[in-house]
Amino acid sequence: MKNPLPTTDAVIAGPDGRIVLIFRKNEPHGWALPGGFVDAGEELGNACRREAREETGLEIELVSQLFTYSDPRRDPRKHTISTVYACQARGEP
Numbered sequence: 001m002k003n004p005l006p007t008t009d010a011v012i013a014g015p016d017g018r019i020v021l022i023f024r025k026n027e028p029h030g031w032a033l034p035g036g037f038v039d040a041g042e043e044l045g046n047a048c049r050r051e052a053r054e055e056t057g058l059e060i061e062l063v064s065q066l067f068t069y070s071d072p073r074r075d076p077r078k079h080t081i082s083t084v085y086a087c088q089a090r091g092e093p
Contacts (some may be wrong), residue, residue, distance in 0.1 A: 004070070004079040008048035009035035012060055012087045020089065022055050028076065035082065048085050060087040 011033060012020040021031045034055040038047040045062050052060045063086040072079040 002079075004072070004081045006038040006044070006047075007035055007080045007082040008038060008044055008051060009033040009082050009084045010048050010052045010060060010087045011066065011084060012052060012056070012058065012089055014089050020056055020058065033084070035084075037080075044083050045085070048083075048087070052087065059090045061090055062087055 022034050024032050034052045036051040049060055066084045066086050068083045070081045
């Protein structure tokens with residue numbers, strides 16, 4: 001049995017209060033929160049900031065940890081454990 005993979009997701013509030021979403025090019029397609037896999041040796045908050053920057057071009061500030069999702073059925077590709085952060089965008093993309 002394989003261990004679940006750690007991921008992070010960012011709920012990014014822009015200056016106008018709207019939430020930033022990305023459109024996934026890969027399966028599963030559709031709108032999603034920016035996020036992704038945590039690299040080996042990487043702290044969760046740093047992974048969240050990195051993924052947000054890679055996927056949106058935004059520098060973000062972590063405001064608070066919201067929740068950790070661990071349902072094995074949540075992602076049809078593989079079992080992940082995703083820690084979600086409330087974030088604020090800093091500056092312009």
